Amino acid sequence: MSFAKLDALGHRLEALEHALSILGADEATHMAVGGGEKRAEAMATLAGMYHAEASAPAVADWIESAKAESLSEDQQLALGEFERNYRNLTCLPTEFIERRTAATMRSEQLWRELRPSGDWDTFLPALEGVVALVREEAQLRADATGLAPYDALMDQYDPGNRTADLDATFGDLEIFLKDFVPEALAAQERRLSTRPRKSLNPPYPIEKQRELGLAAMRAVGFDFTHGSLAVSHHPFCGGVPSDVRMTTRYRTDEFLSSLMGVLHETGHALYEQGLQKEWSHWPIGKARGMGIHESQSLFVEMQLARSPEFWEFMLPLVHLHLGDDAIPGWEIADILNEVNHVERGYIRVDADEVTYPLHVILRYELEQELVAGKLEASQIPEAWDAKMTEYLGISTMDNMKDGPMQDVHWPAGSFGYFPSYTLGAMIAAQQWAALERDVPDAREQMRRGDFGAINGWRADRIWTQGSRWSTPELITRATGEPLNADYFKAHLKRRYLDG
Amino acid sequence: MSFAKLDALGHRLEALEHALSILGADEATHMAVGGGEKRAEAMATLAGMYHAEASAPAVADWIESAKAESLSEDQQLALGEFERNYRNLTCLPTEFIERRTAATMRSEQLWRELRPSGDWDTFLPALEGVVALVREEAQLRADATGLAPYDALMDQYDPGNRTADLDATFGDLEIFLKDFVPEALAAQERRLSTRPRKSLNPPYPIEKQRELGLAAMRAVGFDFTHGSLAVSHHPFCGGVPSDVRMTTRYRTDEFLSSLMGVLHETGHALYEQGLQKEWSHWPIGKARGMGIHESQSLFVEMQLARSPEFWEFMLPLVHLHLGDDAIPGWEIADILNEVNHVERGYIRVDADEVTYPLHVILRYELEQELVAGKLEASQIPEAWDAKMTEYLGISTMDNMKDGPMQDVHWPAGSFGYFPSYTLGAMIAAQQWAALERDVPDAREQMRRGDFGAINGWRADRIWTQGSRWSTPELITRATGEPLNADYFKAHLKRRYLDG
Numbered sequence: 001m002s003f004a005k006l007d008a009l010g011h012r013l014e015a016l017e018h019a020l021s022i023l024g025a026d027e028a029t030h031m032a033v034g035g036g037e038k039r040a041e042a043m044a045t046l047a048g049m050y051h052a053e054a055s056a057p058a059v060a061d062w063i064e065s066a067k068a069e070s071l072s073e074d075q076q077l078a079l080g081e082f083e084r085n086y087r088n089l090t091c092l093p094t095e096f097i098e099r100r101t102a103a104t105m106r107s108e109q110l111w112r113e114l115r116p117s118g119d120w121d122t123f124l125p126a127l128e129g130v131v132a133l134v135r136e137e138a139q140l141r142a143d144a145t146g147l148a149p150y151d152a153l154m155d156q157y158d159p160g161n162r163t164a165d166l167d168a169t170f171g172d173l174e175i176f177l178k179d180f181v182p183e184a185l186a187a188q189e190r191r192l193s194t195r196p197r198k199s200l201n202p203p204y205p206i207e208k209q210r211e212l213g214l215a216a217m218r219a220v221g222f223d224f225t226h227g228s229l230a231v232s233h234h235p236f237c238g239g240v241p242s243d244v245r246m247t248t249r250y251r252t253d254e255f256l257s258s259l260m261g262v263l264h265e266t267g268h269a270l271y272e273q274g275l276q277k278e279w280s281h282w283p284i285g286k287a288r289g290m291g292i293h294e295s296q297s298l299f300v301e302m303q304l305a306r307s308p309e310f311w312e313f314m315l316p317l318v319h320l321h322l323g324d325d326a327i328p329g330w331e332i333a334d335i336l337n338e339v340n341h342v343e344r345g346y347i348r349v350d351a352d353e354v355t356y357p358l359h360v361i362l363r364y365e366l367e368q369e370l371v372a373g374k375l376e377a378s379q380i381p382e383a384w385d386a387k388m389t390e391y392l393g394i395s396t397m398d399n400m401k402d403g404p405m406q407d408v409h410w411p412a413g414s415f416g417y418f419p420s421y422t423l424g425a426m427i428a429a430q431q432w433a434a435l436e437r438d439v440p441d442a443r444e445q446m447r448r449g450d451f452g453a454i455n456g457w458r459a460d461r462i463w464t465q466g467s468r469w470s471t472p473e474l475i476t477r478a479t480g481e482p483l484n485a486d487y488f489k490a491h492l493k494r495r496y497l498d499g
Numbered sequence: 500m501s502f503a504k505l506d507a508l509g510h511r512l513e514a515l516e517h518a519l520s521i522l523g524a525d526e527a528t529h530m531a532v533g534g535g536e537k538r539a540e541a542m543a544t545l546a547g548m549y550h551a552e553a554s555a556p557a558v559a560d561w562i563e564s565a566k567a568e569s570l571s572e573d574q575q576l577a578l579g580e581f582e583r584n585y586r587n588l589t590c591l592p593t594e595f596i597e598r599r600t601a602a603t604m605r606s607e608q609l610w611r612e613l614r615p616s617g618d619w620d621t622f623l624p625a626l627e628g629v630v631a632l633v634r635e636e637a638q639l640r641a642d643a644t645g646l647a648p649y650d651a652l653m654d655q656y657d658p659g660n661r662t663a664d665l666d667a668t669f670g671d672l673e674i675f676l677k678d679f680v681p682e683a684l685a686a687q688e689r690r691l692s693t694r695p696r697k698s699l700n701p702p703y704p705i706e707k708q709r710e711l712g713l714a715a716m717r718a719v720g721f722d723f724t725h726g727s728l729a730v731s732h733h734p735f736c737g738g739v740p741s742d743v744r745m746t747t748r749y750r751t752d753e754f755l756s757s758l759m760g761v762l763h764e765t766g767h768a769l770y771e772q773g774l775q776k777e778w779s780h781w782p783i784g785k786a787r788g789m790g791i792h793e794s795q796s797l798f799v800e801m802q803l804a805r806s807p808e809f810w811e812f813m814l815p816l817v818h819l820h821l822g823d824d825a826i827p828g829w830e831i832a833d834i835l836n837e838v839n840h841v842e843r844g845y846i847r848v849d850a851d852e853v854t855y856p857l858h859v860i861l862r863y864e865l866e867q868e869l870v871a872g873k874l875e876a877s878q879i880p881e882a883w884d885a886k887m888t889e890y891l892g893i894s895t896m897d898n899m900k901d902g903p904m905q906d907v908h909w910p911a912g913s914f915g916y917f918p919s920y921t922l923g924a925m926i927a928a929q930q931w932a933a934l935e936r937d938v939p940d941a942r943e944q945m946r947r948g949d950f951g952a953i954n955g956w957r958a959d960r961i962w963t964q965g966s967r968w969s970t971p972e973l974i975t976r977a978t979g980e981p982l983n984a985d986y987f988k989a990h991l992k993r994r995y996l997d998g
Contacts, residue, residue: 015544018537019518026525034724035742038517038779045514049548225533243534280537 002066003075006082009053009062010281016050018240025238025245029230055089074279077468081283088156091144092137100133104413111411118401120381127410128377131370134415138371150371153416158289158423160470163368165483166419169426170361173485177358178391180489184342184354184496191337198334201325203252212255212321213248213262216314220300221455222246222266223273235261237268237297241280244269255322256338260301267300268293270455274463284467290417291471294424295431296462302353302425303432303491304446304454306339308332313449340495344392346402353425354492358391360422363407367415380404427475429488431458434479501565502574505581508552508561509780515549517739524737524744528729554588573778576967580782587655590643591636599632603912610910617900619880626909627876630869633914637870649870652915657788657922659969662867664982665918668925669860672984676857677890679988683841683853683995690836697833700824702751711754711820712747712761715813719799720954721745721765722772734760736767736796740779743768754821755837759800766799767792769954773962783966789916790970793923794930795961801852801924802931802990803945803953805838807831812948839994843891845901852924853991857890859921862906866914879903926974928987930957933978 020043027039063083071079092100107126114123138149145152147162154161214229227244239245246265248258271287279285287293304310311332318326327334342352348359366383369375375383384404385397396403404410409417436442439453446454461478468474475483519542526538562582570578591599606625613622637648644651646661653660713728726743738744745764747757770786778784786792803809810831817825826833841851847858865882868874874882883903884896895902903909908916935941938952945953960977967973974982 011540012544012548015541015548018541019522019545022525023518023521026521026529030525030529030727030729032724032726032742034722035739038739038741041510042514042517045511046518049511049514223533225531227531228529230529240534240537242537243531 001069002062002064003069003071003079005062006059006066006079007281009059010082010283012053013050014281016046016053020046020050021238021240022243022245025230025236025247028232028234028236028238029245029247051089055086059086060090074284074468078279078282078284081467084159085283087144088141092140096133096136096140100137100413103129103133104411107411107413108408111405111408115401115405118399118403118405120400120405123405123411124378127380130411130413131377134413135371135373137413138415150368150416153371154419155416157417157420158291158471159467160472161291161419161423162472165472166364166423169483169485170357170364170419170422173357173422173426173488174361174391176485176489177354180492180496181342181344181354181358181392184492185344187497188342195333195337197337197341198327198330200254201328202254204250204255204322204326206250206252208322209250209255209258212318213259215317215321216259216263216305217246217266217269219313219317219449219451220263220266220304221270221451226273227269229262235265237265237272239272241272241275241277244272255318255326256335260305260339263305264297264301267297270300270458271296271463274455274459275466276464279466286467288465288467288469288474289471290420291423291427292462292474294420295427296424296458298424298428299431299458303428304451306336306353306495307443307446308336309443309446311335312447342496344394346388346394346396346399347406349406354496355392357422357425360418362387362391363409363418364422367410367418371415423471423483426483426485426488427479429491430475430479430481430484431462432491433487434461500568501561501563502568502570502578504561505558505565505578506780508558509581509782511552512549513780515545515552519545519549520737520739521742521744524729524735524746527731527733527735527737528744528746550588553584558585559589573781573783573967577778577781577783580966583658584782586643587640591639595632595635595639599636599912602628602632603910606910606912607907610904610907614900614904617898617902617904619899619904622904622910623877626879629910629912630876633912634870634872636912637914649867649915652870653918654915656916656919657790657970658966659971660790660918660922661971664971665863665922668982668984669856669863669918669921672856672921672925672987673860673890675984675988676853679991679995680841680843680853680857680891683991684843686996687841694832694836696836696840697826697829699753700827701753703749703754703821703825705749705751707821708749708754708757711817712758714816714820715758715762715804716745716765716768718812718816718948718950719762719765719769719803720950721768725772726768728761734764736764736771738771740771740774740776743771754817754825755834759804759838762804763796763800766796769799769957770795770962773954773958774965775963778965785966787964787966787968787973788970789919790922790926791961791973793919794926795923795957797923797927798930798957802927803950805835805852805994806942806945807835808942808945810834811946841995843893845887845893845895845898846905848905853995854891856921856924859917861886861890862908862917863921866909866917870914922970922982925982925984925987926978928990929974929978929980929983930961931990932986933960 023039023043027036031039063079063086066079107130110123110126134153135149138153141147141152142149145155147155151162154163210229217229218224226242227239227246229246229248231249232247233249235248237244237246246262246269248262248265250258271293275287276285315332315335340352342354344355345351348356351359362384365387366375366380370377381397381400381404385395388394388396388403409415435454435457438457439445442454445451462474465474465477469477472482522538522542526535530538562578562585565578606629609622609625633652634648637652640646640651641648644654646654650661709728716728717723725741726738726745728745728747730748731746732748734747736743736745745761745768747761747764749757770792774786775784814831814834839851841853843854844850847855850858861883864886865874865879869876880896880899880903884894887893887895887902908914934953934956938944938956941953944950961973964973964976968976971981
């Protein structure tokens with residue numbers, strides 16, 4: 001039986017994924033500094049084995065003949081994802097992959113070297129090479145999938161995402177935010193005039209911050225029998241669903257960045273821990289994609305952890321773990337002043353919830369034009385500056401480092417990924433709204449630190465669904481309607497104007 | 500070129516070994532408790548991939564045709580080991596491996612269940628099954644290698660070990676020890692009458708013990724850019740040569756057991772860290788075998804760390820890390836009273852340096868008879884009791900738990916492994932003697948905590964030699980003569996009679 005062969009293949013791929021995930025997490029947390037070269041060699045070899053297994057010609061035959069077999073609904077859905085993955089893995093010729101890998105590695109290295117000085121002119125030829133390859137890749141993927149070139153790129157990260165839908169939603173959001181940002185800033189100014197930002201009382205010892213982070217993870221539902229928290233330079237949520245490896249980093253002069261980071265990563269972790277175990281070796285047993293994953297982390301970070309209700313149970317935990325003098329005289333509104341502070345800035349990763357989508361929409365618009373050949377790499381600085389000026393009123397013309405050279409994505413050849421971030425923010429808001437219809441006292445429950453019903457709803461609607469549905473189908477099934485920016489807009493109004 | 504194919508195979512096997520080693524170490528140190536099932540599944544699948552790659556029929560062809568190729572000396576030695584490994588991996592039919600795996604898993608589980616109560620009668624049928632399979636395996640390995648059956652078993656652990664050589668050496672040692680044990684006990688009694696054992700002053704906090712252990716590792720040459728120390732229930736030295744994962748465990752009521760354990764495992768670690776990096780993916784780049792590996796750990800633990808010279812620099816480190824009141828009034832002789840205490844006992848793993856070889860020789864003699872069919876499993880209790888009474892003057896007839904049921908080796912089907920322990924102790928003593936001929940002031944250097952020349956000698960003679968030579972050849976090349984029990988005997992006399 002051919003499906004049985006795919007099932008066995010799934011077990012082999014899962015074992016290699018398990019090794020790669022744990023080795024990757026270990027590298028960032030526990031590996032000796034001199035172990036990197038051999039680790040890289042081992043992981044490259046294992047990744048090669050994975051690719052060879054997953055893209056073997058026999059797999060195509062198994063997929064074709066499994067279609068004629070009598071399969072359960074789950075098996076049929078799994079078969080569809082086996083086929084989608086196989087097509088994504090095999091639609092690029094080896095010769096092309098080698099050219100692309102060499103070019104993006106070189107470009108990424110050059111970017112790391114030149115970003116600090118913002119030397120765009122030296123970097124440009126490398127980026128031009130990458131853009132040419134990305135256009136070629138988009139066409140190859142388009143030919144294999146029947147999608148439009150940029151859609152074919154996005155489809156790798158969020159299956160089913162189409163510019164035809166996103167253009168409208170992002171356009172709607174863009175118009176809204178251009179007006180909303182100044183309104184939110186004005187409202188913030190009024191709030192701060194009656195309640196100025198309070199001072200912290202450092203130092204905050206790492207061991208105490210760790211205990212606070214663990215308490216926060218436990219409170220929102222992290223399962224410590226299937227995961228742990230360690231320290232790494234760049235925080236991440238890795239490992240495997242049965243053993244999720246979360247990390248954070250600590251500063252002793254403040255504690256909120258680590259705590260909010262831990263809550264964000266816990267959102268990713270809950271999704272992984274909540275996947276269906278019996279399908280873990282099938283594609284439908286994996287998390288759906290980047291947009292949905294980000295919606296789970298932003299649900300915890302934005303919908304829950306930056307709300308006033310959340311801090312009713314969280315503030316006492318801060319006092320418990322950091323001491324009574326940690327934030328002397330602070331009330332919930334003072335915490336919210338910090339965690340919901342809005343500011344126009346150059347840097348996407350430092351942006352707040354309100355301005356962040358404008359950073360993403362800028363990139364989404366530019367990369368579509370780049371892929372379509374309507375914009376050349378050499379024209380990026382002016383295009384970037386024009387949009388930053390239009391959206392946020394700040395110019396980047398003399399600052400390539402904090403302008404088009406700030407992100408690794410383009411230098412690394414990742415086009416079609418950026419929209420996932422804002423997609424995630426919108427899905428998170430839409431989920432909360434749908435959840436509140438089903439669980440009307442969800443905010444009351446959150447006040448008490450009770451996430452049982454909230455997590456139960458998400459487990460049913462999202463986590464256990466794995467990759468059964470495309471991203472848009474999953475959104476509709478989980479929330480009762482297609483992606484709709486109104487929920488995110490309402491969320492922003494509630495938090496930043498009414499608050 | 501066929502050798503090139505073996506070389507590429509070596510890289511794939513090294514990557515899988517890397518994954519298995521790090522996943523294994525991670526499981527014992529950092530894995531979430533609920534991660535075990537998926538970890539076991541992933542490791543079993545990766546081990547299956549390793550076996551499939553290493554035992555593929557094509558490998559036999561590559562080995563045969565590589566023999567006709569023009570190879571360097573290193574390549575020729577590597578080819579010999581590729582062939583030896585291939586023969587060891589493929590000489591058992593799959594049908595037999597399945598039968599053996601099922602029987603030993605069942606027997607080992609039953610042993611874990613029955614050992615606490617010492618229920619020999621219930622356990623016996625399972626052990627009888629294992630013994631029958633071990634006889635079958637020994638014959639299969641004998642047929643494939645042209646060795647005698649028990650030699651074929653030993654050859655897996657220490658290539659080149661033969662009963663023809665070991666019988667004489669162990670026989671010599673046995674005769675010596677039967678007289679020496681009472682002499683050493685009498686000498687100890689005299690010493691203790693003038694210097695009674697001193698009291699410890701617990702508690703010894705774990706964090707301080709950890710710092711002391713790290714200081715001891717650093718002192719004897721552990722490279723922290725290629726390794727680390729963690730905590731696990733059963734201490735081990737695992738990981739890979741570029742990233743050695745050592746562990747220990749702590750008790751707060753005393754510190755010597757963890758410290759001596761750390762030094763033992765550091766001996767293993769130095770060997771791994773000292774292997775030739777350019778051959779790391781060839782069999783000759785790996786550590787030679789169990790006896791040589793144990794000789795490296797016992798060299799550090801027994802030859803170095805239980806000597807008076809060692810404690811001249813170590814005692815101040817104890818005070819530095821554990822505090823001045825940690826061992827009030829203790830002198831070096833008081834430490835030696837503890838770490839070199841001799842006592843007749845039932846349990847091999849708790850035995851001291853003097854009595855330990857008798858535990859091993861007993862097992863070595865019995866397992867030869869078991870494999871040869873001269874002894875049946877049902878006769879073990881009487882045979883064991885007779886030898887324990889003869890060698891150590893203690894009877895185990897009413898105590899199966901602390902008699903023939905104490906070790907996991909036989910229940911798990913590991914026959915031919917026990918001699919490696921005492922082989923290691925003898926090699927360690929012989930190495931020290933050879934080293935002292937070349938580095939006459941080695942003891943003076945140790946007094947100062949200077950292990951540069953000592954480690955340099957071992958790196959040249961042992962570590963960098965990897966698996967280029969059989970165990971007996973390596974002993975002769977490193978020390979200038981074949982295995983000779985006289986060095987171990989002289990070491991024991993010096994330490995336990997003259998001291």
